[in-house]
Amino acid sequence: MDSxxxxxxxxxxxxNDALGQRDVTPRIIIDHILVNVDKELNNPANIEPMRNLNHYIEAQIYGDISLKEDAEILVADPSFKGTEVGEFLEKISQQYSIELYWHMxxxxxxxxxxxxxRGPSMPSLARRIAPGDIINASIIGQAAKDLSIDPISWSDRGTYKEVVQELKLLWHVLVKYGKPNSIT
Structure with missing residues (x-):
C-alpha cells in the first residue's frame, strides 16, 4: 500500500492531479484518506464511473493472493450479470465472503x-463483435475469449497480438464515449 x-x-x-482529478495536492489526498479510510464504500451502481484512460496507478503484486484473506470487495461491470463470468463472480463472492458491487x-x-x-478500424471491429448493435465490456470480453479460442478466424484483422490490442482500444472507445449502462 505504501507504493x-x-x-x-x-x-x-x-x-497537480491524481487519478484523473485536477487541482489535487498532496494535502488534499492526505485529508481525503484520513476522512474516508474507514467509511463504507458507496454503492458504485449509483455513481457514473470516471472516464479516466490516462491517469491511473497500476499495482503489481508479487506473491500469493488469497481471496479469503486479501479481498473484501469486488466491483464488476453490470454487462456481466447473467453471463458465465457474472455467475462466477457471484459464486466466488459468496464462497469467500467478498462483497460484490456492480458499477454503472x-x-x-x-x-x-x-x-x-483510437484508430479508423474501431467502427468495423465494433460491428463485427456486437450481436445487437451495442458494445459493452462483456461483449468485448467475449470477443477476446473467441480470439483466444480461435485466432485463425480473426486473422483477417491481423495477428493475435494486433487483434488483442484493437480490442483494448475498443474498450477505450467504450469508456470515453459510452453511455451509462441500462442493465440494472
Whole structure:
C-alpha cells in the first residue's frame, strides 16, 4: 500500500492531479484518506464511473493472493450479470465472503463508435463483435475469449497480438464515449 500512496502523492505533487482529478495536492489526498479510510464504500451502481484512460496507478503484486484473506470487495461491470463470468463472480463472492458491487458501466451503439479515436478500424471491429448493435465490456470480453479460442478466424484483422490490442482500444472507445449502462 505504501507504493500506491507514494504514487498518488507523487502525481499530486508533480502534476497537480491524481487519478484523473485536477487541482489535487498532496494535502488534499492526505485529508481525503484520513476522512474516508474507514467509511463504507458507496454503492458504485449509483455513481457514473470516471472516464479516466490516462491517469491511473497500476499495482503489481508479487506473491500469493488469497481471496479469503486479501479481498473484501469486488466491483464488476453490470454487462456481466447473467453471463458465465457474472455467475462466477457471484459464486466466488459468496464462497469467500467478498462483497460484490456492480458499477454503472457503459454501453455504446455501434453507429456511435468514432473512427477518429483510437484508430479508423474501431467502427468495423465494433460491428463485427456486437450481436445487437451495442458494445459493452462483456461483449468485448467475449470477443477476446473467441480470439483466444480461435485466432485463425480473426486473422483477417491481423495477428493475435494486433487483434488483442484493437480490442483494448475498443474498450477505450467504450469508456470515453459510452453511455451509462441500462442493465440494472
Amino acid at each position: 500506491i500512496i507514494a504514487a498518488l502523492l507523487d502525481d499530486a505533487f508533480t502534476n 458501466g457503459y454501453e455504446l451503439s455501434v453507429k456511435d463508435v468514432p473512427s477518429d479515436f
